[in-house]
Amino acid sequence: MKQSYSVVVVDDHPIFRAGLKSVLSGIADIQVIGEASDGIEGLKLINQLKPDFSLLDIDMPNMDGAELALYIEANAISTKIIFITAHTDAVTFLRATEANNASFLFKESAINEIEHCIKQMILGKTYISPFCQKFITKFREKNQKQIKTIEQLKALTQTEQRILTLIAQQKTTKEIADTLFNSYKTIENHRSNICQKLGISGSNNLLLFCIENREIIERLSSI
Numbered sequence: 001m002k003q004s005y006s007v008v009v010v011d012d013h014p015i016f017r018a019g020l021k022s023v024l025s026g027i028a029d030i031q032v033i034g035e036a037s038d039g040i041e042g043l044k045l046i047n048q049l050k051p052d053f054s055l056l057d058i059d060m061p062n063m064d065g066a067e068l069a070l071y072i073e074a075n076a077i078s079t080k081i082i083f084i085t086a087h088t089d090a091v092t093f094l095r096a097t098e099a100n101n102a103s104f105l106f107k108e109s110a111i112n113e114i115e116h117c118i119k120q121m122i123l124g125k126t127y128i129s130p131f132c133q134k135f136i137t138k139f140r141e142k143n144q145k146q147i148k149t150i151e152q153l154k155a156l157t158q159t160e161q162r163i164l165t166l167i168a169q170q171k172t173t174k175e176i177a178d179t180l181f182n183s184y185k186t187i188e189n190h191r192s193n194i195c196q197k198l199g200i201s202g203s204n205n206l207l208l209f210c211i212e213n214r215e216i217i218e219r220l221s222s223i
Contacts, residue, residue: 005029005030005122006031006032006033006049006051006052006053007030007033007118008033008035008079009021010046010060011037011055011056012038016107019111020055020084020114021035027115027118030118034051037060038060038061039060039061040063041062042060043068046079050078050079052079053082053121054069054079054082055084056081056082056084057085058092058093065085065096069081069096081102081103082102082103083096084107085104094150101126102126104136105132109129109132146216153213158221159190160197161220162221163176163194164194164210166180167207168214170207191206
């Protein structure tokens with residue numbers, strides 16, 4: 001077993017970051033070797049320092065923690081991910097849960113649980129804070145419909161997601177065709193395919209769906 005473990009802290013709240021660093025500095029065999037205030041800066045540090053653990057706030061400017069973690073995983077960067085989260089939007093949180101073998105701490109309890117979390121991960125386990133687990137359970141119970149919608153939208157092509165965004169902005173088929181430099185018939189075919197994939201009957205119902213889910217659609221189309 002290693003004698004010491006390195007940590008990089010990535011969080012855009014300086015007071016919380018300082019508190020977390022203070023706690024970590026008091027844990028035997030743990031060394032904070034870097035800190036960052038946003039995802040882009042964090043990615044640079046993690047690439048450069050290759051820490052054993054990366055503590056990532058989920059909600060951050062420039063590149064959020066979920067996006068950063070998935071980039072780390074996709075590029076086989078060797079570091080264990082610990083998400084530190086407060087209440088966040090559905091899309092970002094669900095993307096965070098796609099990261100393999102990540103642990104989750106709730107911000108309100110992170111200071112008290114971080115040592116136990118790291119020790120569990122050293123043993124090859126993941127750790128989900130009891131507070132965070134309650135949040136996840138409550139989140140999933142309340143948002144089953146939204147979760148299903150997100151999964152359906154993620155199965156669409158980028159072009160189809162873009163079209164949904166324009167429909168949510170109440171653009172006509174002709175306006176969408178002009179915006180995307182496509183023919184009217186091509187957009188109509190896309191609309192028909194989208195309705196089939198989403199299980200929606202009728203153009204008016206597609207418009208209502210897009211207006212109701214506009215925030216999710218716009219967020220996914222921007223990823």
